[in-house]
Amino acid sequence: xxxxxxxxxxxxxxxxxxxxxxxxxxxxxxxxxxxxxxxxxxxxxxxxxxxxxxxxxxxxxxxxxxxxxxxxxxxxxxxxxxxxxxxxxxxxxxxxxxxxxxxxxxxxxxxxxxxxxxxxxxxxxxxxxxxxxxxxxxxxxxxxxxxxxxxxxxxxxxxxxxxxxxxxxxxxxxxxxxxxxxxxxxxxxxxxxxxxxxxxxxxxxxxxxxxxxxxxxxxxxxxxxxxxxxxxxxxxxxxxxxxxxxxxxxxxxxxxxxxxxxxxxxxxxxxxxxxxxxxxxxxxxxxxxxxxxxxxxxxxxxxxxxxxxxxxxxxxxxxxxxxxxxxxxxxxxxxxxxxxxxxxxxxxxxxxxxxxxxxxxxxxxxxxxxxxxxxxxxxxxxxxxxxxxxxxxxxxxxxxxxxxxxxxxxxxxxxxxxxxxxxxxxxxxxxxxxxxxxxxxxxxxxxxxxxxxxxxxxxxxxxxxxxxxxxxxxxxxxxxxxxxxxxxxxxxxxxxxxxxxxxxxxxxxxxxxxxxxxxxxxxxxxxxxxxxxxxxxxxxxxxxxxxxxxxxxxxxxxxxxxxxxxxxxxxxxxxxxxxxx
Amino acid sequence: xxxxxxxxxxxxxxxxxxxxxxxxxxxxxxxxxxxxxxxxxxxxxxxxxxxxxxxxxxxxxxxxxxxxxxxxxxxxxxxxxxxxxxxxxxxxxxxxxxxxxxxxxxxxxxxxxxxxxxxxxxxxxxxxxxxxxxxxxxxxxxxxxxxxxxxxxxxxxxxxxxxxxxxxxxxxxxxxxxxxxxxxxxxxxxxxxxxxxxxxxxxxxxxxxxxxxxxxxxxxxxxxxxxx
Ligand SMILES: Cc1ncc(C[n+]2csc(CCOP(=O)(O)OP(=O)(O)O)c2C)c(N)n1
Ligand SMILES: [Mg+2]
Numbered sequence: 047x048x049x050x051x052x053x054x055x056x057x058x059x060x061x062x063x064x065x066x067x068x069x070x071x072x073x074x075x076x077x078x079x080x081x082x083x084x085x086x087x088x089x090x091x092x093x094x095x096x097x098x099x100x101x102x103x104x105x106x107x108x109x110x111x112x113x114x115x116x117x118x119x120x121x122x123x124x125x126x127x128x129x130x131x132x133x134x135x136x137x138x139x140x141x142x143x144x145x146x147x148x149x150x151x152x153x154x155x156x157x158x159x160x161x162x163x164x165x166x167x168x169x170x171x172x173x174x175x176x177x178x179x180x181x182x183x184x185x186x187x188x189x190x191x192x193x194x195x196x197x198x199x200x201x202x203x204x205x206x207x208x209x210x211x212x213x214x215x216x217x218x219x220x221x222x223x224x225x226x227x228x229x230x231x232x233x234x235x236x237x238x239x240x241x242x243x244x245x246x247x248x249x250x251x252x253x254x255x256x257x258x259x260x261x262x263x264x265x266x267x268x269x270x271x272x273x274x275x276x277x278x279x280x281x282x283x284x285x286x287x288x289x290x291x292x293x294x295x296x297x298x299x300x301x302x303x304x305x306x307x308x309x310x311x312x313x314x315x316x317x318x319x320x321x322x323x324x325x326x327x328x329x330x331x332x333x334x335x336x337x338x339x340x341x342x343x344x345x346x347x348x349x350x351x352x353x354x355x356x357x358x359x360x361x362x363x364x365x366x367x368x369x370x371x372x373x374x375x376x377x378x379x380x381x382x383x384x385x386x387x388x389x390x391x392x393x394x395x396x397x398x399x400x401x402x403x404x405x406x407x408x409x410x411x412x413x414x415x416x417x418x419x420x421x422x423x424x425x426x427x428x429x430x431x432x433x434x435x436x437x438x439x440x441x442x443x444x445x446x447x448x449x450x451x452x453x454x455x456x457x458x459x460x461x462x463x464x465x466x467x468x469x470x471x472x473x474x475x476x477x478x479x480x481x482x483x484x485x486x487x488x489x490x491x492x493x494x495x496x497x498x499x500x501x502x503x504x505x506x507x508x509x510x511x512x513x514x515x516x517x518x519x520x521x522x523x524x525x526x527x528x529x530x531x532x533x534x535x536x537x538x539x540x541x542x543x544x545x546x547x548x549x550x551x552x553x554x555x556x557x558x559x560x561x562x563x564x565x566x567x568x569x570x571x572x573x574x575x576x577x578x579x580x581x582x583x584x585x586x587x588x589x590x591x592x593x594x595x596x597x598x599x600x601x602x603x604x605x606x607x608x609x610x611x612x613x614x615x616x617x618x619x620x621x622x623x624x625x626x627x
Numbered sequence: 628x629x630x631x632x633x634x635x636x637x638x639x640x641x642x643x644x645x646x647x648x649x650x651x652x653x654x655x656x657x658x659x660x661x662x663x664x665x666x667x668x669x670x671x672x673x674x675x676x677x678x679x680x681x682x683x684x685x686x687x688x689x690x691x692x693x694x695x696x697x698x699x700x701x702x703x704x705x706x707x708x709x710x711x712x713x714x715x716x717x718x719x720x721x722x723x724x725x726x727x728x729x730x731x732x733x734x735x736x737x738x739x740x741x742x743x744x745x746x747x748x749x750x751x752x753x754x755x756x757x758x759x760x761x762x763x764x765x766x767x768x769x770x771x772x773x774x775x776x777x778x779x780x781x782x783x784x785x786x787x788x789x790x791x792x793x794x795x796x797x798x799x800x801x802x803x804x805x806x807x808x809x810x811x812x813x814x815x816x817x818x819x820x821x822x823x824x825x826x827x828x829x830x831x832x833x834x835x836x837x838x839x840x841x842x843x844x845x846x847x848x849x850x851x852x853x854x855x
Contacts, residue, residue, distance in 0.1 A: 075855070242854035252850060258842030261650050263642075280850075281831040285840045287649050292675040296642035299635065303646025306633050307654065308838035311646065329636050389844070419851050425844035470838065471631030471647075472654045481634040489632070 048078075049102045050231050052115035052180065053130070055123025059091040061173040062119065066097030067414075068177050068198070072190045073101045074243040074416040077236030081106045081539070082414040083615070088268070088352040094122055101233065107380065107415070107539020111619040114231055115183070117176050119158075136229055138179050138221070140172075154183065154225045161216040166209030174210040178217030184233045185226050188218050242381075242419055246410035246536070249381040250340050251276040252420070253388025254312055255284050258427045259338070261304035261311040263289040263297045265319055268352050269408035270342035273314040294319035298326035302335045306480065308431075308470035310392055314340035317359050318348065324366045327401055331371025333480040334446065334466065334505065336395035336402075338388070343407040345613045354613030355409035357535055357586040361594065363403050364564055372508045374402040375564040376517065379538025383561050384410065385420050387517065393428040394515060398508045399465055405563070407586070409615040410536035432467030434474050443469065443476035444487040448504045464507030513565045521574060523549065523556030529625075530578035532604065534560035534592050536615070537584055543618040544625075563592065566599040575602050582606045584621060638668025641676045644683045651836040652682070652826045655755060659686040663693045666702040666722050673724075677731035680759045682824040686751065687724060687762065688741075690769035691776045698772030708775055724764045725805035725817060729798060735761030736801065737816040740785050741768075742778060746814065753816060759824045766814070781812070788815030795819040 052069070054062045063084065070082040081100045087093035098109050112132050118124045118139040131137070131152075140158040156179050162171035174195070181191055191214050199207040244252075251273045254262070264274045278288040291297035297313045304311040315323065320341050330337045341363055345356035363375050374394055378384040384406065391402040437443045447466045466487075471478040479489030484501060486492045522542055529548075533541045538559045548555040558574055560567070575581065581604040583593045588611040593604050608624045610616055635643045637660075644658040658676075665673050665687040676683065691708070693699040700713045702722035709716045728736045735757040739747040747765065754761035766785070768778045793815060794800065801818035826832050834840075 240851075240855045242851060244854050248854070252847055255850070256844040256847045258844075260837040260840070260842070261646065263646065281829075284846065285831060285837055285842065287829060287831050287837065289645075289649065291642065292671050295639065296645075296672055296675065299639045299642035300646035300649075302635070303633065303643035303648075304650045305646075306643070307647035307651045309646075309650035310842075311650075325636060326639070329639075333633070333635075419848075422845045422848055427842055427844060472651060473838070477629065477631050479632045481632075482636050483634065491634070 047103050048233070049100070049104070049106070049110070050233065051098060051100045051110050051113040052117065053096055053098045053113045053127055054117040054119065054176070055094065055096040055127050056119030057091070058087060058089050058093045058095045060119045061170075062095050062097045065117070065173050065176050066099060068191070068194055069180060070099050070414055071194060071243055072181070072186070073099070073233065074241055075235075075238075076186070076190060076233070077238030078102060078233070079105050080243065080414065080416050081109060083109045083409070084412050085614070086353050094126060096123070096127065103236075107542050108618060109413075109615070111617040115180065117180060119172070119176070134230060136183070136225075138176070138183065151228065154221065154228075156217065156220050158217065161220065162213050165213035165216050168209075171209055171213035174213040175217035178214035179221040182218035182221030183225055183229050184231060185222060186233050187235060188215065190235065191218070240419070241416040243414050243416045244381045245412055245414045246378070246381060246384045246406050247272040247342065247412070248276055249384035250314070250388050250404060250406065253385040254338070254392070255280060255286070256385070256420075256422060256425055257310060257389045257392035259310045259312050259392065260286045261289070261301065261309040262286060262313065263291045263300040263304070263311070264313045264315060265291050265294045265297050267316045267319045269344055269411045270314040270316050270319070270340060272411065273340055273342070294322035295326065298323040298337065298339070299329070301337050302326060302330055302333070305335050305337055306333070306471065306478075308473060310396070312338040312340070314342060316342050316344050317346045317350070317362065320359070320362070320366065324368070328367035328369050328371065329482050330401040331367060331369065331373070331505070332482060332484070334399035335480070336399055338391045338395050338402050338404065340388075340404045340406060342411050343405065345611070351613040353408065355407050355536070355586060355615050356611060356613060357407055357537075357591070358588075358611070360405065360534070360563060360587075360591040363405050364595070370502070371505055372398070372400050372512065373564065374400060374512060374562070375405055376403065376562050377405045377535040377560055378410065379533075379535055379559055379561060381415055381417055382420070383538070387561060389425055390517065393426070394512070397428060397430045397465070398512060399468060400508060400512075405535060407536050409586070430468070432469055434469070434476065436467060437476060443467070445469070445478050445480050445489040446485060446501070447487045448500060463511045464504040465511070509565060516565055516567045517562040519567050519570050519574065520559040520561065521556060522559070524554065525556070525574065525577045527556040527577070528554040528579045530556050530558050530574070530581045531621070532558045532581060532583040532592070533585065534563055537586060540616045540618055540621065541584055544621040547618060547622060560592065563595060566595060568600050571596065571602065572600055580605050582608060582625065584608045584616065586610055586616065638664045639672065640664065641669060641672040641683070641685065645676065645679070645681050648681050648683055649826055649829075649832070651838050652832065653836055656682070657684045657686060657755070659688065661694065662687060662689040662691060662701045662703045666724055670702070673727075674731060676760055677728050677733040677762070679825045680732075680734060680822060681826060682758050682760070684751070684754045684761045685763065687764050688767055689724070689764050690767050690773055692769050692773040694769045694772050705775060721808075723805065723808070724762065726802055728762045729802050729805065729818060733762055734759040734820045734822050735816070736805070736818045737762065738764045738766065738814045740766045740781060740814050742782060743785075743814075746787065750816060757819065759822060766812070784810065784812040785814050786811060788813050788817065
């Protein structure tokens with residue numbers, strides 16, 4: 047089995063992202079499993095950034111703590127990441143004038159800048175030289191890089207492509223001729239079927255498009271912004287309008303206006319922006335207006351660590367919004383879950399007329415994995431809209447009717463689900479009236495206490511239907527287990543890996559992953575807990591928020607918590623070290 | 628008025644209206660609220676809506692006070708206006724919706740008075756017919772909480788621009804006239820200019836309203852190549 051990690055380090059603006067993306071894609075196309083993560087500071091230029099790529103013949107769902115190859119674009123990268131190298135690891139770097147310095151094992155000095163200037167006359171070609179050098183050291187096929195460069199620069203003048211290719215080849219040759227014999231790891235393309243190399247935000251964006259999302263309003267906020275950026279590029283081809291709102295308050299209100307008018311509408315933000323959306327979230331609750339909200343977490347409080355990762359907003363997402371109303375919270379742990387749960391989010395939002403949250407985080411948002419193309423064949427756009435024929439006359443339509451009309455659910459059409467028939471204003475002979483104030487069935491303000499109670503109960507009845515549609519928690523491994531490692535959201539891959547490692551050591555360990563935390567899957571969890579001996583929860587926060595929810599909902603407790611709140615994601619090594627087995 | 632209605636949050640009707648209009652430009656969309664709604668709580672939305680020029684009509688019921696919360700100063704309250712909160716009188720300057728809208732390049736800027744139903748109806752009709760964002764600032768007394776700007780107070784000051792054959796295409800003149808607030812207060816359509824509404828400028832909106840288009844999940848398969 048091959049499991050190889052390389053890291054590119056440098057200053058913001060030096061193009062680690064480009065090199066990392068290109069190399070990841072080459073290995074993905076080459077039939078390897080890849081997992082790539084970025085670590086960047088909240089700066090446009092300067093500041094230390096890195097991009098790590100794990101390449102394996104086995105599926106991988108996390109970065110590893112150790113690396114075999116470091117491509118250092120500045121001095122600081124060496125100081126910063128040297129300790130992550132394995133004993134046989136090496137560093138590619140440009141020693142500049144000190145190039146004649148005595149050769150040390152594992153130090154592969156390459157005149158990156160000089161080769162770049164020779165090839166294209168500009169320093170920017172260093173990226174291509176570095177890509178070439180990495181492949182040269184690994185003795186990979188150069189043509190793989192050439193193909194990617196052709197695709198990347200197809201829209202630029204031909205001399206740009208030419209210079210990049212020349213630069214890449216120079217780096218490739220230099221590394222191969224001088225150092226390939228000193229580096230043991232070699233990679234070569236494997237037979238493969240095409241895979242998608244995709245990150246969490248792209249998966250959410252694709253999921254939205256697959257759902258027929260036609261209105262997206264947001265205010266830029268790291269790490270959610272790339273969802274908006276991706277969708278903005280697809281407006282014409284996918285019949286969607288992407289609107290940059292003046293603030294997050296406006297963003298969610300726009301979404302609700304669009305949704306009321308018949309669109310499938312969505313927004314995306316991070317904690318601070320979501321804080322501004324809470325008033326409108328509550329509005330979605332009382333007006334029963336469908337909305338999908340991607341909450342891509344970053345560490346708080348306040349501005350926190352803008353470009354880092356944390357799972358600190360689970361309870362915030364659960365309790366956000368004044369008053370009491372129903373909601374759904376999905377917590378995808380992989381690109382696949384991000385895609386399929388986004389699709390499910392739109393269908394549930396329409397069916398139950400509630401806000402649905404997709405709780406992700408920077409780690410899931412920005413890390414790339416390569417996966418089988420999504421299976422679209424079974425996906426359906428389920429609008430659950432009523433039609434005029436359902437109503438005898440104009441008087442008969444009431445937007446907030448307390449009935450089950452027009453809604454068929456797994457519980458049967460006769461169950462009082464609290465969902466009222468929804469018509470689209472202007473597309474119907476009837477008037478569609480709704481109100482932020484408590485209202486009567488026809489949507490007009492009321493302070494009648496009986497009606498108030500009826501409306502609150504009606505809205506809460508949706509919970510029964512939502513429970514029946516819970517995305518079940520996932521158990522990896524035997525149900526009868528000595529140790530159950532529990533997580534939600536983005537820790538999915540890394541916990542899988544920790545479990546796998548322990549299983550290989552002959553230990554009876556299983557994983558419990560939550561792709562949905564609200565409604566909470568009480569029944570399923572109770573059953574799983576019965577057959578597991580020791581339970582350890584793993585969360586990227588400082589207080590164990592899922593553990594709190596678990597206890598509140600079921601009375602069940604875990605035996606230990608492994609928490610991490612330094613703004614960085616888990617590695618399997620980190621978990622294993624703390625398990626005290 | 629009998630119409631489709633979404634009674635939203637305090638101050639937030641403009642973004643609601645914008646969302647609805649963009650996904651179905653065939654709807655006639657009116658956003659309404661008080662001076663506190665539009666110029667206070669939702670001030671940023673007002674700025675953005677005027678700049679954006681989506682074809683929405685804004686009816687701002689301007690009684691120069693927060694009525695519902697029992698009489699606090701609003702952005703349009705007069706300096707010196709005393710309330711139980713502004714006990715020494717308002718010490719900050721008035722926000723003028725008309726010059727603000729003009730400075731934001733709004734294409735229809737008008738003011739009317741609730742005491743002149745004929746004039747008000749006419750202005751609202753003109754505003755709805757105008758393609759783009761239109762502001763109708765509607766002066767009205769608040770009989771309970773504004774004892775300064777009373778019906779009589781307005782009545783004795785108001786005069787109509789239409790009576791002097793006002794040229795609605797002259798922005799500079801509109802700006803100067805809109806600043807007139809004191810012994811005399813002008814009402815009418817101050818400024819009107821055609822500019823394409825926001826929704827006309829969005830390529831994705833060319834053709835049928837979004838809500839009338841066909842969507843199917845299989846369509847995204849053509850994007851897979853980007854990721855391979
Ligand atoms: C977020 C929020 N803050 C405060 C309020 C309380 N509130 C309701 S109406 C209002 C001001 C009303 O003033 P205006 O918009 O001028 O309307 P008027 O009552 O004068 O017609 C306030 C502060 C609220 N409903 N929501
Ligand atoms: Mg008022």
